[in-house]
Every structure is written in structure tokens, then in C-alpha cells.
Amino acid sequence: MEGDCQVDVYQRIKELGLALPKVPKPLASYVPARVYRDLVFSSGQTGTVDGQLRWQGKVGREVSLEDAQASARQSVLNCLAAIESVIGDLNRVEEVIKLTGFVASAEGFNQQPAVVEGASKLLIDIFGDKGQHARSAIGVAGLPLSAPVEIEVIVKVNL
Amino acid sequence: MEGDCQVDVYQRIKELGLALPKVPKPLASYVPARVYRDLVFSSGQTGTVDGQLRWQGKVGREVSLEDAQASARQSVLNCLAAIESVIGDLNRVEEVIKLTGFVASAEGFNQQPAVVEGASKLLIDIFGDKGQHARSAIGVAGLPLSAPVEIEVIVKVNL
Amino acid sequence: MEGDCQVDVYQRIKELGLALPKVPKPLASYVPARVYRDLVFSSGQTGTVDGQLRWQGKVGREVSLEDAQASARQSVLNCLAAIESVIGDLNRVEEVIKLTGFVASAEGFNQQPAVVEGASKLLIDIFGDKGQHARSAIGVAGLPLSAPVEIEVIVKVNL
Numbered sequence: 301m302e303g304d305c306q307v308d309v310y311q312r313i314k315e316l317g318l319a320l321p322k323v324p325k326p327l328a329s330y331v332p333a334r335v336y337r338d339l340v341f342s343s344g345q346t347g348t349v350d351g352q353l354r355w356q357g358k359v360g361r362e363v364s365l366e367d368a369q370a371s372a373r374q375s376v377l378n379c380l381a382a383i384e385s386v387i388g389d390l391n392r393v394e395e396v397i398k399l400t401g402f403v404a405s406a407e408g409f410n411q412q413p414a415v416v417e418g419a420s421k422l423l424i425d426i427f428g429d430k431g432q433h434a435r436s437a438i439g440v441a442g443l444p445l446s447a448p449v450e451i452e453v454i455v456k457v458n459l
Numbered sequence: 460m461e462g463d464c465q466v467d468v469y470q471r472i473k474e475l476g477l478a479l480p481k482v483p484k485p486l487a488s489y490v491p492a493r494v495y496r497d498l499v500f501s502s503g504q505t506g507t508v509d510g511q512l513r514w515q516g517k518v519g520r521e522v523s524l525e526d527a528q529a530s531a532r533q534s535v536l537n538c539l540a541a542i543e544s545v546i547g548d549l550n551r552v553e554e555v556i557k558l559t560g561f562v563a564s565a566e567g568f569n570q571q572p573a574v575v576e577g578a579s580k581l582l583i584d585i586f587g588d589k590g591q592h593a594r595s596a597i598g599v600a601g602l603p604l605s606a607p608v609e610i611e612v613i614v615k616v617n618l
Numbered sequence: 619m620e621g622d623c624q625v626d627v628y629q630r631i632k633e634l635g636l637a638l639p640k641v642p643k644p645l646a647s648y649v650p651a652r653v654y655r656d657l658v659f660s661s662g663q664t665g666t667v668d669g670q671l672r673w674q675g676k677v678g679r680e681v682s683l684e685d686a687q688a689s690a691r692q693s694v695l696n697c698l699a700a701i702e703s704v705i706g707d708l709n710r711v712e713e714v715i716k717l718t719g720f721v722a723s724a725e726g727f728n729q730q731p732a733v734v735e736g737a738s739k740l741l742i743d744i745f746g747d748k749g750q751h752a753r754s755a756i757g758v759a760g761l762p763l764s765a766p767v768e769i770e771v772i773v774k775v776n777l
């Protein structure tokens with residue numbers, strides 16, 4: 301992937317065989333993402349497609365590692381849709397700063413990094429070096445609507 | 460709620476039948492909130508009143524959805540008290556940027572958004588449009604002193 | 619500890635009988651820490667020493683409170699190593715802004731603040747007043763490689 305700076309993000313998403321979803325409707329009184337100066341904070345996003353979760357339950361029990369990784373990827377696409385909804389154009393993303401991945405974890409499941417890797421790798425596939433981020437991966441007791449994964453990101457943008 | 464910008468926050472809290480608590484004493488070596496430029500990061504706050512929790516345990520087991528929502532509201536008031544302790548006047552809050560809500564969740568409980576909504580709605584009731592925020596709702600295994608809810612916020616202020 | 623501003627951080631770490639570890643190798647496609655203007659966001663760090671965890675499991679079951687506190691301290695040292703890897707010199711740290719501590723918690727364990735206190739206290743021992751931070755302590759279902767504690771920090775630096 302040469303010349304990171306010229307790559308069109310939408311072209312890159314298409315090349316990866318993916319599509320940017322419609323911005324997920326918040327489940328309540330909040331907004332999909334919020335701008336502070338040149339930072340954008342996304343709301344936590346699960347892997348919904350058109351409002352439906354393909355996988356539900358805890359990773360290591362109802363949901364396999366592979367399906368959890370796919371859910372993490374979809375969660376990141378939903379984060380990007382959320383960010384686009386407040387900045388208009390994802391080509392304005394200059395750096396991904398931080399990603400936090402919450403993984404609904406069955407007793408004893410300890411491969412949260414492998415799950416969240418689905419999200420991290422996709423950001424780098426899309427943004428190249430600009431997608432390199434700090435990250436935390438956390439195993440949690442449960443997530444909204446029994447989602448297996450929830451992802452939130454902070455990105456720096458060129459406004 | 461016309462003319463958001465003129466509304467006095469303390470008046471609004473009173474109109475809602477609420478009272479700003481004393482800033483909760485940190486449980487250890489940390490401060491209630493920290494300023495970075497024009498951002499304030501609150502510490503995570505539970506729903507203590509005068510240091511006591513009215514509800515303890517996991518939501519969906521010991522604690523009902525309604526009580527958890529009330530606990531989320533009290534947690535937000537404690538966040539505001541924490542923020543006031545470092546900026547002096549809550550009318551200086553210009554925007555609520557991000558809220559993260561952690562909900563101690565019984566096995567199978569998946570209505571974290573409904574719980575955290577108690578917190579989000581109160582911020583909008585108090586601050587109007589300025590209270591609109593990005594949000595994550597997470598179900599966790601346990602919280603300090605068996606609190607059902609813990610809330611942290613990041614706000615932008617006019618210093 | 620007089621004259622905070624003159625204390626050399628490395629000298630202070632040595633006086634405390636501690637050593638700064640090598641920066642932990644990320645478990646996947648992310649970086650140990652990320653700079654945004656004069657803020658540094660660390661990735662979540664566990665208590666590994668040379669890539670190995672001394673304690674594994676949930677606090678209140680496999681891991682005692684005391685061992686969890688030691689793990690929190692080692693996690694903070696790993697955060698500092700991560701921050702040093704992107705800013706070069708820890709004496710550039712001007713303020714610790716926020717610490718989030720995730721504690722893998724056995725059913726009923728509710729002393730997360732006592733665990734995370736190990737991390738908070740060490741930051742204050744090392745940085746003095748500059749180490750005072752906002753904090754959240756959260757009990758979670760599991761952490762990478764069955765670590766008992768994961769810590770992330772945001773610090774303000776003088777670049």
C-alpha cells in the first residue's frame with residue numbers, strides 16, 4: 301500500500317470487499333460521535349447490520365473466536381459510519397489515536413486481544429500507517445442486546 | 460427549553476427536583492476530576508449519597524432496571540459535583556463530549572443502554588443541546604463497593 | 619518530596635527500588651502508546667515482566683488483593699515504558715490526567731479501588747503532585763492472557 305496519503309478511504313473500503321454501513325441509530329439519548337477540536341470520539345458501537353446483530357452471546361461459549369473477530373470488524377465499520385456522520389468525509393481522518401475493545405467473555409476466555417485484533421487490523425487495512433493506534437482489550441460481563449463485541453475509537457481529523 | 464445558553468445550570472437542577480451532592484470523597488489516591496486545557500475528565504462515580512450506596516449488587520438480579528436508572532442519575536450528579544470541584548461553576552460547561560457507563564450485570568442482562576439512559580437523559584435535561592454526548596454502555600462483573608452503576612464523563616468547559 | 623519539578627523520574631524509580639521494564643511487545647496490530655498534541659494515550663498494559671505474567675486469574679479467587687496490587691504496580695511501570703517509547707524521556711511528563719484500572723473480578727469481589735490504588739499510589743510516588751489523576755476502577759469478566767489487572771493512562775507531556 302504505497303503513498304498512504306493519497307489513498308481514498310472509500311476506495312480502500314471497497315477494495316477490501318466491504319461497505320460502509322448507515323450510521324447505527326443510537327439506542328437512546330446520545331449521538332453517534334462527538335467532535336472536540338480536531339478529535340472525534342465515537343460512541344461505543346456493536347456489530348449491528350441494519351440494526352440487527354448477526355451474533356449474540358459471549359465469546360468462548362455462544363460465539364466463536366472467528367465470529368467475534370467478524371463482529372469486531374463490523375463494529376469498526378459502524379464506528380467509521382458514526383465518525384463520518386459528524387465530519388462528512390472519512391478522508392479527513394489523519395490519525396487513529398485510541399481504540400478500546402470490550403469483549404463479552406465466557407468464564408475463562410482470555411483471548412480478548414485476538415478478538416479486538418479484527419478491529420485493529422481493519423483500521424490499518426483501511427488507513428495504512430495513519431491507522432496505527434493505542435489499544436485496550438477488555439473482557440466484560442455483557443453488552444447491549446447481547447452483542448459479543450463493542451468498539452469505541454478516538455480519531456484525529458483535519459477539519 | 461428555549462435559549463439553552465441562558466439557562467442557569469443550578470436553577471435547572473433545582474427545577475428538576477434535584478440537588479447537587481457534595482463532591483464524593485475519592486476512595487484512595489486520586490482526585491475527583493482533572494483538567495486538561497478546556498477538557499475536564501471526571502473520575503468514575505457511583506451513585507453514593509453522603510458516601511452511602513442506596514442500591515448494591517448486579518442489575519438484573521439484586522437491583523432492578525428502575526433502581527439502576529436512578530443510580531445512574533445519582534452517579535451523574537456526582538460527576539457534576541466532581542467537575543464543579545475543579546472548575547468552580549457548572550455554567551462553564553460548554554459541551555458534554557463523552558459518557559461511559561459501566562453496569563454491574565447479572566448473567567444474561569443485556570439492557571445496559573436502558574440503564575445508562577438514566578444518566579444521558581439527565582445530562583440533556585440539565586444542559587439541553589450542550590448535553591448531547593457520545594456514549595458507551597458496558598456490562599461489567601463488579602464495581603467498587605458493589606455499586607450497580609459507575610459513570611465517567613468528559614466535558615468541554617469555558618475556563 | 620520537596621521541589622517536585624526538579625526530581626528526576628528515573629532517579630525516583632530507582633529510589634523506590636523499581637526498574638523501568640522494556641516496553642511490552644503489543645499482542646497484535648497496535649502500538650504501545652499514541653501521541654495527540656501534548657497528550658499521550660497508553661495502550662492498556664497488564665503486569666507482564668519480560669512477557670510473562672506472574673499472577674493469572676481473577677482477584678478474590680486465584681489472585682489475592684496483595685498480589686493484585688503488585689500486578690497493578692507492574693502494569694503502571696509497563697504504561698510508563700510504553701509512554702517513554704514515544705516521548706523518549708519520562709521527565710517530559712507534566713501531568714497524569716486519567717487512569718483507568720480494569721480488575722478481573724471473582725463473583726462478589728468489590729475492592730477494585732484497593733487494587734487500582736497500587737497503580738495510583740505508584741504514580742504519585744514517582745511523579746509527586748504531577749501524578750495526581752482522575753481515575754475509574756472497574757471489575758471485569760476477564761483480561762488478556764488471564765491477567766488480573768489492566769491499566770491505561772493518559773498523560774500530558776512537554777514535547
